[in-house]
Amino acid sequence: MDRAPGPSARLKLTLSYAGFVMVAGALLLAAVWVFLNRVPHPGLIFEPDYRLAVVRTFAPTAIAVLTFLLVFGLVGGWILAGRMLAPLTRITDATRLATDGSLSHRIRLPGRKDEFRELADAFDTMLARLEAHIAEQQRFAANASHELRTPLAISKTLLDVARTGPNHATGEIIDRLHTVNTRAIDLTEALLLLSRAGQRSFTRERVDLSLMAEEATETLLSLAEKNGVTIETSGEITPTIGSPALLLQLTTNLVHNAIVHNLPAQGTVWVSTGVRPRTVVLTVENTGRSITPQLASTLTEPFQRGTERVRTDHAGVGLGLAIVRTITQAHDGTLTLTPRAGGGMRITVELPAVSPHTDR
Template identity: 45%
Template sequence: MPDAPPSPAVPPAPTVPPSPALPLRPARAVGLSVRWRLTLSYVALVAVAGAVLLGVVALWLLRYVPDGTVYNTDPIDGTSWAPNRTDIIRAFVPPATWALLGLIALGVLGGWLLAGRVLRPLTVIGTTAQAVRDGDLDARIALPGRDDEFRRLADVFDGMLDRIQHDMERERRFAASASHELRTPLAITRALLDVAEADPDPDVPQLLVRLRAANERAIALTEALLLLTRLDARPPARTPVDLSLAAEGAVELLHDVAASHDVRLDVVGDPVIVHGDAALLDQLALNLVQNALVHNLHSGGSASVRTVSLGGQGALVVENTGERLDPAVVATLVEPFQRGAGRTRDGGHGGSGLGLAIAGSIVEVLGGSLVLTARPEGGLRVEATFPLS
C-alpha cells in the first residue's frame, strides 16, 4: 500500500496573554473618621481658647491681690478680714474647671454637629460614587445650594459622569456597528467560497477578484478601527504645522482617484500655521478629501479644498457636490458607520463609514472643532478649525 500523504501541520494556537487583573488595594488600618477628627480639632481649639482666657483673667486679677493674712481697716466698722490670693485661687479653680469641662462638652457636641453638616456633601458624593462603581451610570450628585468648593467638586464629578456615560454609549454603539460592518466582507467571502465550491467549473480569476475586493474592504475597515483606537489612547504632541501643506498633499495623493470618479478637484489657500500634529492633520485632510470624492455625483462632480484664517483660527474647508442632504442626517455623519442615504456612489466605493468619524476624533484630540453643513444646491461643506500657532 502506498504511504498516506502526511497530514498538514496544524499551526499552534496563538498564545493570548491573560487579561491584567485589577490592582489590589492595600489594606488600611482602621482610623478615626474625618468627622471625629474635625470634632476633636474643634474641641481642642475651644479648650485651648477657654484655658487661655481663664488663665489670663486669673493672672491679671491675682497679681493685685496680696498673699498672707489681709485685713481691711474701716474707720466706721473697724478692722475686718479680707480673702487673700490663696483664698481666691481656692474659690476660683473649681468653678473655672467646671466651666472648662462644660466648654469641652459643648465643643464635642457642637463640633460633631458642625462637622456632620460640613461633611454632608461629601457623604452624598461618596454615595453617588459607590452607585456608579456598582454600575449605575445614571446616578448624579446634583448638589443644591450656593456655589462653594463642594458644589464645584460635585459639578465637576457630574460632568465627568456625563462624559463617561456618553463615551460608553458611543463605544457600545461603535462595537455593535463595527461587528456588523466586519461581518459583511466576511459573509461575502463565505458566500463566494460556497458558490465556487458548488460550481463544477468555477471562474477562478473572477472569484479571486471578488475575494480580493472583500479582503481589501475588511483590511481597510480594520485599519480605520485601529486608527480610531490609537487616537483615543495616545494624545499627540502639538507643534506648529502648515495646514495648507496637508491640504495640498491630500489633493496630490487623491488626484488619480478624483479622475477615476470623474470629479474635478481644486485646492486653493494661503499658508495657515496652526497648533497641531503633522501626521494627524495629513490624515484629516486625506479623510475629508476622500469623503468628498466618494460621496459625490455619479459624473461631472466637483470638490474644492481651501485653507483660510478666520479670527485667530486656521480652517480647512472641504466642499463637494452631491445629493441634497437632510440637516438632521448631516448631524449624525460624524458617528461611526453613518454614510447618509443617497450619498454613497456605486461601483464599490462606498467607503468604510469611518472617514468623518476619524476626522472628528482627530479634530477633537487636537483641540479644534468640526462643523458639517448641508449645501442648499446639494453636497456637503466640512470646516475643521484649529487655533493659530
C-alpha cells in the same frame, strides 16, 4: 489602594472644634485670672492670703466652665461636622455606585455654589461624559462587529460555492474574494487608525495644513476626474502642531468624502485653508444632495453615511468622518459640519495655531 484604618474626617473635625473651643475658653479664663490678680475683688480684699483666696474661689468655676466647654465642643463639633460632611458622603456614595458600574446615577447636590457643590457638579459632568463615551464605544463595537462580519460571511459563502460547485468560474470567485478581502483589510486598518488617534500615541511636530491639503488634493485628483468632480483649492500657510501622518489622513478623508458624496456629474469640491487670531482652519465644501442639520450631526458617528456615493467602487468603510473627528479631538481642535443651502456640506476643522517662526 489598601490603606490602614484611621479616624474618620468627622471625628477629626469634632476634635478640632472641641480643641478650638477649649483653647478659646482657657484663654478667656486666663484673662479673667490676670484681671482678678490686678484688680482686687471686694469680697476677698481682707483675706490674709489674697492670691490663695482667689485660687480657691476661681478654680471650681474655671473647672466647671472648661468641662462645659469640652462637652459643648464635642457635641456641637460632632453635629456641625456631620452637617458639613453630608455633601461629601453623597459624593462618596455616588463614587461607589460608579465604581460598581452604575454611571447613570447623579449627585445633583442642592444649595448655593461652594467647594462641595463645585466638586459634585464636576463629578456629575465627568459621569455624564463617561457614560456617553462608554455608550459610544458599545455602539462602535457593535457596528464594527457587524461591518466585519459581513465580508467574512460573504467570503465563507463564496468559498462554499467554490467547493460545492466545481462548474463555477474560479476566476470570478477569486476576483470577488479579493474585493471582499480588500474591504475587510481597509476596515481593519481604519479601526486601528481610529484607535491610535484616540489614544494620542503620536509624536507632535510643526505641520502646515495648506501642504496637507495640497498633497491630499493631488492624490485624489484622478478620482475626482473619474467622477466628473472639479476640485478648487485656495488659502494661505496654516502652521499648527501635530502628527503629519494623521493630519494628512484627516485632510485626505475630508477630500475623499467630498468627492464620493457629490453630484452624479459636474460636481465641485472647494478646499481652503486660513488663519485666525489663535487657530488655523481647514474647510472642505462640496456640492451634492441636500442634507438636514439633524442628519449632519450624526455623520461623525462610526459607520454613518449621509447620501449615496457617486461611485460604489470607491465606497469607504463608514469611518471616514469618525476618523476625522477623532484626529481633530486628539489635536485639541474642533470639527463643524454645516449643510450648504444649495446642497452638499461644509466641513470645518479648526486647530490651535503656532507662530510661523516656532519650530515646536
